[in-house]
Structure formats: structure tokens, C-alpha cells
Amino acid sequence: MSAPDALPSLPVTFRPTRTRVVLYAVGIAQLAALAAIAVLLPKLSGGERASFVLTGALILAVLLLLARPKVVARQEGVTVVNLTTKRELAWAQILRVNLRVGDPWVHLDLADGTSLPAMGIQPGIAKDQAIRDARALRGLTETHGTGRHTAP
Known part of the structure; x- marks a missing residue:
């Protein structure tokens, strides 16, 4: 790996942008899917509905941590x-x-x-x-x- 011809001006932030987009999209989709299941399934109790949403929020939190x-x-x-x-x-x-x-x-x-x-x-x-x-x-x-x- 050699030095680039033109260096970026400071300050500059390096991030895995595509990876972040994928992680955000999957996390939001997962939360939305689990929240929809919690709302649409008629036989679920309040606690079961809350556990679906909480699981989705937990998955989103882990994926946001991976995007940090x-x-x-x-x-x-x-x-x-x-x-x-x-x-x-x-x-x-x-x-x-x-x-x-x-x-x-x-x-x-x-x-x-x-x-x-x-x-x-x-x-x-x-x-x-x-x-x-x-x-x-x-x-x-x-x-x-x-x-x-x-x-x-």
C-alpha cells in the first residue's frame, strides 16, 4: 500500500458507509417486522406483544452498535x-x-x-x-x- 497522490484535507472521517447502510436498513426492517407481527397477531397477550417489540429494539440496538x-x-x-x-x-x-x-x-x-x-x-x-x-x-x-x- 503506497501513499495516495492527493491527501484529504483535515478533518476527515473514515467509515464503512455501505456496511452502515445495510446495518441500519436491516435493523429498521427487523424492528418494523416484529412490531407488525406484535400488532397483527390477534391471540397475543400484552406481554407477548411487548416482547416482540422489545426483541426488535434489541436487535436494532446491536446493529447500531456494529455500525458505530x-x-x-x-x-x-x-x-x-x-x-x-x-x-x-x-x-x-x-x-x-x-x-x-x-x-x-x-x-x-x-x-x-x-x-x-x-x-x-x-x-x-x-x-x-x-x-x-x-x-x-x-x-x-x-x-x-x-x-x-x-x-x-
Whole structure:
């Protein structure tokens, strides 16, 4: 993965847009279907109807959680929002941006020797977009970070 020709201007947000659209649509459709079943089935008690709607709301909540990941690059650094965590990083903390064949999302190699998954850039159903986003983030890291260029 090489640096892109033109880097995006800051701030920029990277998200798996197609995946988010699918998750939102499925979640809303699931909630609507279960609510319709709860209303249309005549032999259900009030508690059973409520459990149908509650199940739909729970499914929607899980799908919205899965749609949460993003990576926000700003002048000050990068914010990585994953399913349940959010981490602020200074540019100098990011040594390398990795998206290898078969990886489910980008991994950031950090100055403290750890690796941080950045689920906001994932090849899933938009592989070309994920590769472009990973290249852009790598280029931004090389420009704003330590200044050291790493091999692909």
C-alpha cells in the first residue's frame, strides 16, 4: 500500500458507509417486522406483544452498535471509535497503518509497541474504498506523524 497522490484535507472521517447502510436498513426492517407481527397477531397477550417489540429494539440496538466504528483524522491527531471503545491518538503515536490481505479492518502499529484495530476502515463489502481510505490514512500519518516513511 503506497501513499495516495492527493491527501484529504483535515478533518476527515473514515467509515464503512455501505456496511452502515445495510446495518441500519436491516435493523429498521427487523424492528418494523416484529412490531407488525406484535400488532397483527390477534391471540397475543400484552406481554407477548411487548416482547416482540422489545426483541426488535434489541436487535436494532446491536446493529447500531456494529455500525458505530469510525476513524476521525484531525490536525491534532486521530480518534479511533470501535464498537465499545474510543481512543484519541496523537499523530506521533502512530508508526504504521496496516491493511493486509485477509484483514477484517485496518490495524495501527503504535509507538508503545501495541497494535490498535481501527474498525472504521474495513474491506467487507467495499474493498476498494477501504484500500483508498487506508492509503489516505497512511499518507496523513506519514505527513503529520514522525516523518519516517515505512515500507509497504
